[in-house]
Amino acid sequence: MLLASACGGGNDESSGGTSTGGALEGRGPINFATGKDTSGNLTNQVAAWNSQHPDEKVTVSELPESADQQRAQMISNAQNKSDAFSVLNMDVVWTAEFAANRWVTELQPSEFPDLGKLLPSTVDTAKYRDKLYGIPVTSDGGLLYYRKDLLDKAGLQPPKTWEEMVTACTKVKALPEGKNIGCYSGQFEKYEGLTVNFSEAVNGAGGVVVGDDGKPNVDTPEALAGLTALTEGFKTGFIPKAAITYKEEEGRRAFQEGNLLFHRNWPYVYAKAQAKDGSSKIAGKFAVAPLPGQTGAGVSTLGGHNYAISEFAKNKATAADFMKFMSSEERQKANIEKTSQAPTWASLYDDPTLNKQFPYLAPLKASIESAKSRPKVVKYGDVTTAIQEAAYGALTGTMTPKDALAGLQTKLSSLITQ
Amino acid sequence: MSTTAPVAERPTPETTKKPKRQTSFNEGTGRLAALLLSPTMIVLILVVGLPILAALRESLYTSGQQIDESGFIVQGSKFVGLDNYTAIFSGETGTRFWNAFYNTTFFTVACVVLETVLGVMMALVMHKAFRGRGIVRASILVPWAIPTVVSALLWKWIFQADGIANEMLGTQILWSTEGWQSVLSVIVADTWKTAPFIGLLVLAGLQTIPTDVYEAAKVDGASVWQTFTRITMPLVKPALLVAVLFRILDTLRIFDLPFVLVGPNKESVETLSILAYLEANQTRYGPAAAYATLLFIYVAVVAYVFVKLLGADVFGDAIQRKTKKNGRNGRGRGKQTDPGAPVAGLTAGGGLGGE
Incomplete structure (x- = not known):
């Protein structure tokens, strides 16, 4: 041997x-x-x-x-x-x-x-x-954390689609306890988490960033629907303005402070939000569900x-x-x-x-x-930077979602040559 | 007459030759000096010289950019000449480069100006004798003692959406988003951290000013402002210039603060170091080395201009040089040529003989 x-x-x-x-x-x-x-x-x-x-x-x-x-x-x-x-x-x-x-x-x-x-x-x-x-x-995999206490009070089930989530929030906001609550947040700071959240929005609307054949195909109506849901969310205040600076931890803190009704995050948050030592104001008041999509179940990024x-x-x-x-x-x-x-x-x-x-x-x-992998490409670093560039531009309003996706498609095509 | 003319002319070539001859006089000492210095030289060549050369060489190559049919990276690196440099200035990368260049320069100017003003003020405060001076000195120096990345994290905490900065200002500014606010946050954090550095060096300068100068000024009835502009500033200038130069060189390389406090790929605060880092992070070492080389040249040029324009005394040899100059120009001429002449005569002897 x-x-x-x-x-x-x-x-x-x-x-x-x-x-x-x-x-x-x-x-x-x-x-x-x-x-x-x-x-x-x-x-x-x-x-x-x-x-x-x-x-x-x-x-x-x-x-x-x-x-x-x-x-x-x-x-x-x-x-x-x-x-x-x-x-x-x-x-x-x-x-x-x-x-x-x-x-x-x-x-x-x-x-x-x-x-x-x-x-x-x-x-x-x-x-x-x-x-x-x-x-x-x-x-x-991504999970939808939600305030079970508030949904119960409003007589609602956890939302299965984005649409349901928006209506649910409106109803909860009508309650006296939910008056000042923010509706939804994921991770929207310009870093890897934005790639994850953008991909989930696109995949959840039936679109793809990079197809199974390895070719980018992001300039589609489906992808546009997904991205528009996020940009509209920021515009209407469904997603609080501060969420553009959220990474995992900032979002988790906001959720634990009781400032968010729905929150997309990873499983690690569960134990922290459930902590009974006073660090979490919502221990015992929340539950998790699969991510919602545009028309049906959402698709997590792996x-x-x-x-x-x-x-x-x-x-x-x-x-x-x-x-x-x-x-x-x-x-x-x-x-x-x-x-x-x-x-x-x-x-x-x-x-x-x-x-x-x-x-x-x-x-x-x-x-x-049901989760999807992020693009399996050699120059992943460049690809994720391009995705963040486009998504961040659309979310902060420096470009329209349509232009962002068109630009991203061009950029990805030059990066992924197979 | 014909003999005096060459003699009169002689000293000029002699003085230029002279240093050489002096070393040959003390050949043993010179050799010992070289021997004693050689470890330092070797270390310098190993840790400074070679890496610079390696980076320059690297900047002329690319590697790992092609994928073969079965999906593998084509191995080996390719000589591309100046392609990595020209690529930096063309198209989209060009815009990005000039933006980073502008940011770097802006940060340097803004931060160093603020730091100098605050630093001098801090030094003046620290220099005063009063009760609790030790505590004030220590607390002013604390920021300087904190590693930059840690201070970046501290400020990130202060500047986050629900952070203390917004709380105190009563605003809802999202500091880490693109725009003036992220630039401002970096400037604030950098000034906070490095003004004490200037303060410290200026304080050292202040302490070398003898008190009798101030007493004399007082006797002459000079105002506080006059004392500051006519005595303190001129006397503290050498120390201040060195401090400012160090800060300029340091700020031109600014990386940690914008990278940690605001984040990578943010146009508003992207600097040249960040560009070099991002390229290297994508294993494109050629272009990364090209960025680093450009930054190196920029820093070198700025340092040169600064030293030339303001006469910053970096090596602490101004005083020596001045005395030497005086020696040569004033009384020196006769004194130096006198012992030189016979020697010159000896070497020139051959030529004279031929005459």
């Missing part, structure tokens, strides 16, 4: 059936590069592996909390062809870039028998040009993280085993119990005890199952 690993570390991987990666060979200690573990549970997860595999110990390299800096460090590691990082914890939107640069190893689905038990939409985020490059370990193997890593067989271990039902269950991070293992969403602990699991499953 030792001999094999000594040879397998080099470039002589011609024995594999595919162009890159080849068979995953070599066993021994590996390194796991991941963003700062804010949950504090990663140590437990890795310790569980290390106690079972004393000869294949995993050490953790904690990268900064900012996603940009994590990506920068992983790229610099790859460009130096360093074997310092073995397994990379990658944001779903990096897959295309890392795969196209051959920074991560292609994986054979046959080697990962449990792949079928993960939510298909999450597995899809780990693919580039139909080839698999990672294993999804955590997922994320978040989450995939584990991938660095092309330049040693001991890739161990790396693959570690990925299987971390994505296993047992580990994912242990993880959600501690951190409330959304799992990718489908059956966990139907677990009755977990559902009791995390009442948002059912809507979250619906959200993730």
Whole structure:
């Protein structure tokens, strides 16, 4: 085994059936590069592996909390062809870039028998040009947080469409308790969150930003309807003006202060808004629902993280085993119990005890199952900047939604040449 | 007569040759100096020289911009000459570049002017002897001690929609949106943070002014304003100019504040450093290096002009230079040529002999 690993570390991987990666060979200690573990549970997860595999110990390299800096460090590691990082914890939107640069190893689905038990939409985020490059370990989907107390008082059900949401807010505002409440907010500051919210608006109206064929197709009536709903929201005050400065945390605070009736955010908000230590004024007064769309159910944008193997890593067989271990039902269950991070293992969403602990699991499953990935393009950074540019321009009124989409279509066409 | 003429002419070439000869006089010392300095030189070449050269080289190449049929990036980098530079000035990128150039310059002028005025005022306050001076000094210096990114986060908190700034002003300004408000927020935060720096350097300058000058001025019946403009300012000027120069160079590179406080891709506050960062973040190292080089040149030109125009004494050698000059021009001529002449005579000997 030792001999094999000594040879397998080099470039002589011609024995594999595919162009890159080849068979995953070599066993021994590996390194796991991941963003700062804010949950504090990663140590437990890795310790569980290390106690079972004393000869294949995993050490953790904690990268900064900012996603940009994590990506920068992983790229610099790859460009130096360093074997310092073995397994990379990658944001779903990096897959295309890392795969196209051959920074991560292609994986054979046959080697990962449990792949079928993960939510298909999450597995899809780990693919580039139909080839698999990672294993999804955590997922994320948008949820509609709403003030159940106020909706109940007005005798309303959670809205299924944007239209219903607008009427619901008008009705709640007619109540004395809801007089000063803001109706709705997502994340509209000019950053990645705006790309997410814009894509959800477009997808929820039946449009696409980039089609399944990989070609941008955003200058459509459907996309226009989606974007117009947001711009009109700002114009009419349905979305409070301050929301243009909201990232996740600003929006969460506004919701927790009781200033918002509806709020689009990620599952992590649930625990914080439910906190009974006085930090949240709405603990016990809210609930979650799937996102509303224009005519029917909304479409969430998919978040989450995939584990991938660095092309330049040693001991890739161990790396693959570690990925299987971390994505296993047992580990994912242990993880959600501690951190409330959304799992990718489908059956966990139907677990009755977990559902009791995390009442948002059912809507979250619906959200993730129907969720769409952001464009899988190599120049994702440029694409998301272009999307933000167009969406921000439309939302702040410096251009009409029609012009914004037309401009975006041109821009995306020049960026995505396939 | 024919012999005196060359002798009279001689000193001129001699004085230019002289430094050379002096080193040859102390060859051992010179060699020792070179030896002692070499570690510093090597370190400087390694950490300053080579990176600059590498960046210049990088700016002439592109890499990783093409995708082959199966979707992989074409490996290797390609020499493109000055294409990265010309691309910066053309079309949409050109507009963006000049906007960033304008922002950078505007921030520099606005911030440095404000910081200088406030900094001098702070220094004057800190210089006064009064009870609790220690506390005042410490509290003025606190902003300078805080890392820029942290201060950016602090100000972001102050300037958020439901933040203290709006609360106190009784407004509903969205500070991080495009427009004058985001520019203003950056200027406020930068001034808050770095005025103490100017204050600190000016304070050091103030402390070197002897008190008897002020006493003499008092005796002569000078007003407070006269004392300030005729004594304090001229005497504190060398220190102040160095402080201002440092601030100008620093502000030309401004990055953290607009990036963290307002955010990337915001036209109103986008600076040259941000453009370079954004390019590098998209792994387009060639264009990023080109932006960085342009910024480097801009900073260098500004620094040069500043030093030349205002005579900022950066290296602290003005006094030495002045005394040297005096020596040469005044009494020096005779003194320097005298020991020089025989030496010159020796070297020129060959020529004379030929005559």
